[in-house]
Amino acid sequence: xxxxxxxxxxxxxxxxxxxxxxxxxxxxxxxxxxxxxxxxxxxxxxxxxxxxxxxxxxxxxxxxxxxxxxxxxxxxxxxxxxxxxxxxxxxxxxxxxxxxxxx
Numbered sequence: 001x002x003x004x005x006x007x008x009x010x011x012x013x014x015x016x017x018x019x020x021x022x023x024x025x026x027x028x029x030x031x032x033x034x035x036x037x038x039x040x041x042x043x044x045x046x047x048x049x050x051x052x053x054x055x056x057x058x059x060x061x062x063x064x065x066x067x068x069x070x071x072x073x074x075x076x077x078x079x080x081x082x083x084x085x086x087x088x089x090x091x092x093x094x095x096x097x098x099x100x101x102x103x
Contacts, residue, residue, distance in 0.1 A: 002064040002070040003062065003101070004070055004073065004074060005097070005099070005100065006059065006096075007096040007097075008057050008058045008059070009092035010057045011057055012092055013091065016091070017090075020088075024086070040063055041060060041062045042060075042061045043058065043061075044061070045057070056096075
């Protein structure tokens with residue numbers, strides 16, 4: 001399993017981020033042709049660490065069966081079109097974007 005991961009830092013306004021992120025998911029479904037009832041991704045909302053720090057607010061992980069499928073999705077016109085929105089909604093700083101595989 002291969003993953004494309006987006007880590008969003010704590011936003012300036014959590015409620016606004018959550019509204020923007022919900023709209024971002026709708027855009028992802030539309031641009032990538034993902035059926036509304038399908039979720040080829042997971043969403044993790046982080047909690048503060050024991051010392052109270054919150055390093056990231058949310059992680060969106062897209063799952064792919066092969067590296068070729070991940071590469072194709074990352075380079076697709078849909079993903080290129082979505083890139084500005086990824087940064088626009090991240091008001092707490094630049095999101096980290098990672099690719100990896102699960103062993």
